Amino acid sequence: MKIERTQKKKRLITHVISGLMWLVIILLNGVLFTPAFNFITSFNHIAFLQFVLPLTVVFIIVIATLSYGWSFYNKKRFGKLNRRTMPDEVTLEDLEEAIPERNETLMELQSQKWTNIG
Template identity: 30%
Template sequence: MIINSKQSKPRKIIDILLTFFGWLFLALFLYNLITYFEGDLDFTFIELNLANANSILLITVLVVIVSAAFLSWWSSYNKRKYGPLKRRTFPPQTSQKELAEYFELTEEEIRQIQSNQYIERN
């Protein structure tokens, strides 16, 4: 399903360009992956020593900081954009008369069921 929304011309052009470059990047990445892939894989990058452990830790901390900053920005954006909206409405409370009609019981039986902690079923 394609969702069409009203967009300004510059925004639509930017959207088309970003989509095009995204697909181009993916195609080039897959092309390079296929053409430069050799049968013998070298797993020496998995071996940890003190020199690359520091760089792995630094990259991990950097990724955590960037992720936290992005989530913080996204949270404040959502709060500013959607915070003042009051879209939730709760249904009115159901009366004992409505419950009695629905379950085909008397109102006294409904009151008794609601007040008892243990209900024995016959």
């Protein structure tokens, strides 16, 4: 059926785009933050490093705590609601329930490349 093929194509396209975007984000972070990391490791002022490194650790702990609290709040609020799943494929039986047409008409509508309504 035409609807099943388009659903599978959409799912595949979604996964490919998501994977490519994660790759771009990881590469971009590597390009942007490598010079900053090199600066910190080659910096000679011990007093500066003694101030910045603990501050960075505290900042990371605060961000991790806020993220965990946010996820806990969302889990309590929405429960087991999962919105990140693709919808099920449309079958001919689903169409027959939703549209009061004959089986032949539904097969014809699915097999046509263009459908003029009205």
